[in-house]
Amino acid sequence: MASNKRKQDEKHLKILREMVSLPSNKQCFDCHQRGPTYVNMTIGSFICTSCSGILRGLNPPHRVKSISMASFTPEEMDFLKSHGNELGIDLLTGAVCLNSLQMDALLVLPMY
Numbered sequence: 001m002a003s004n005k006r007k008q009d010e011k012h013l014k015i016l017r018e019m020v021s022l023p024s025n026k027q028c029f030d031c032h033q034r035g036p037t038y039v040n041m042t043i044g045s046f047i048c049t050s051c052s053g054i055l056r057g058l059n060p061p062h063r064v065k066s067i068s069m070a071s072f073t074p075e076e077m078d079f080l081k082s083h084g085n086e087l088g089i090d091l092l093t094g095a096v097c098l099n100s101l102q103m104d105a106l107l108v109l110p111m112y
């Protein structure tokens with residue numbers, strides 16, 4: 001049983017690493033730092049170490065898990081697969097992340 005669980009963890013870690021390499025998940029959802037190392041299980045987004053600390057300290061706290069240290073259930077994997085940063089941005093457009101989105105919009109404006 002224990003080795004089955006380890007196999008599952010390894011499989012999940014591999015999937016998570018692939019998910020983090022997707023363009024939409026490559027940056028922290030909250031501060032856009034490259035290479036997220038944590039996931040926010042509350043909204044299913046990928047985040048960096050410093051944001052994971054901030055989100056844990058929120059009231060109510062978000063559920064945060066380390067990609068490489070934590071183990072994930074198949075249900076949690078499905079949740080992350082069906083969410084991710086892209087969907088999170090859609091959900092939060094006009095709300096929490098408006099400022100950072102506007103920053104991005106300015107950065108991608110063509111330079112004439």
Ligand SMILES: [Zn+2]
Pocket residue numbers: 028029030031032033047048049050051052
């Ligand atoms: Zn961050």
